[in-house]
Amino acid sequence: MKRPSLLIAVWILSLLPSGALAQNDMLLSDPESECALAIAGESNVDWDGPYGRGYDVFDETIAYESIEILVQHTGGACNFILTATPVSSGGRAVLANGTAQLEYDVLRETTGPSIISGSLEGTPSSRIQGAFGPGESMAAALLSIYIPPLQFVESGTFDGQFILRLYREDGASSTLVDERPVTIIAPVAARLRIDAPDFANGSTVALIDLGELSGGARKDVAFDIRSNSRVNVAVSSANRGELAHETAPTSIPYRVSGGGQLINLSDRAGRRIGSSFAGRTFAVEVEVPPGSYPAGRYSDVLTVVFTTE
Structure with missing residues (x-):
């Protein structure tokens, strides 16, 4: 597979x-x-x-x-x-x-x-x-x-x-x-700095390998945030919360949580976190439930946007 x-x-x-x-x-x-x-x-x-x-x-x-x-x-x-x-x-x-x-x-x-x-x-x-x-x-x-x-x-x-x-x-x-x-x-001025270990050399794009899906999969992606203002976080999915098969018309629903709270990927609404004066880690948790899925390669593009007020 x-x-x-x-x-x-x-x-x-x-x-x-x-x-x-x-x-x-x-x-x-x-x-x-x-x-x-x-x-x-x-x-x-x-x-x-x-x-x-x-x-x-x-x-x-x-x-x-x-x-x-x-x-x-x-x-x-x-x-x-x-x-x-x-x-x-x-x-x-x-x-x-x-x-x-x-x-x-x-x-x-x-x-x-x-x-x-x-x-x-x-x-x-x-x-x-x-x-x-x-x-x-x-x-x-x-x-x-x-x-x-x-x-x-x-x-x-x-x-x-x-x-x-x-x-x-x-x-x-x-x-x-x-x-x-x-x-x-x-x-x-409102300023924001983000460090993310999964994003090498300051890149804003990272490939996250979820591994074998039949037994379920989970991956946490951490963003270390430092800002002198309130920070808004918005998470959106290109496939509205589903991993799409590369060739077949099938997909696998998955769940995403941010900061410990489930995020609704059916729209682009974000979740706000407070001022992070001493530094704060915002974790995006991706979870795929176990199941019998057709063989193939699945993917989605998840976009995380941080903005200051």
């Missing part, structure tokens, strides 16, 4: 180094007047990621988004301090989507150090310090927003804020003269 087979197809759907700021001298104002300072520049960051699609939980690429911050000065000479404090519970630099959190940092350029601190006046390592002479001038700096890769969070839009605070140094003390909130928005 020829050996029957079952074909399964899977379709997977900154600031300058050492805290210095670049300074541009402008038209002089009254050098005898009091030093006046203000923050200007960008206040919103759209984190697009290295490929313009937001944050990808499976991507190991290091990426940054940059914003330009200005410190404007008029009047007499003075020194200043610029600090950054996250707006979140616990003082952690996180973007939130409901209860899910995505860690981030704000660096001087892309090499650091971090300017984020839980202290309003910063720490020695996080403060940006500078000095202005008398007159009117401006200091410009580039800050880099960094979201570490491989944070496995659910899909959706994450957002958060940090506050830039500008202090004027007055001898041994400092005075808060301006502050500016900066909002970060980072979309996290």
Whole structure:
């Protein structure tokens, strides 16, 4: 007797180094007047990621988004301090989507150090310090927003804020003269990865040999799923749940279960499984009952489709 087979197809759907700021001298104002300072520049960051699609939980690429911050000065000479404090519970630099959190940092350029601190006046390592002479001038700096890769969070839009605070140094003390909130928005795309041992070298097609059918047959095909979104699984059969004889007009009905539940192959309705944050195995179980079947080769094409919501 020829050996029957079952074909399964899977379709997977900154600031300058050492805290210095670049300074541009402008038209002089009254050098005898009091030093006046203000923050200007960008206040919103759209984190697009290295490929313009937001944050990808499976991507190991290091990426940054940059914003330009200005410190404007008029009047007499003075020194200043610029600090950054996250707006979140616990003082952690996180973007939130409901209860899910995505860690981030704000660096001087892309090499650091971090300017984020839980202290309003910063720490020695996080403060940006500078000095202005008398007159009117401006200091410009580039800050880099960094979201570490491989944070496995659910899909959706994450957002958060940090506050830039500008202090004027007055001898041994400092005075808060301006502050500016900066909002970060980072979309996290729904992503899906599937590993299937029966599918060699990343192929999406596998030939499953069921062996001799007269005594019945069973085969389990495992799909290891990892996704940051809910996953829908749809299973369909080219022959509506029957193994068709290669030449004769006869067929053998068989059963398919997915995730332990019987799947109706008379239509294309699928079954949904939940978010698989820690990894999950979805097993497709093919079972042929024992019987006296005409000799020959039987086959069907079973298609398993995984999609994210």
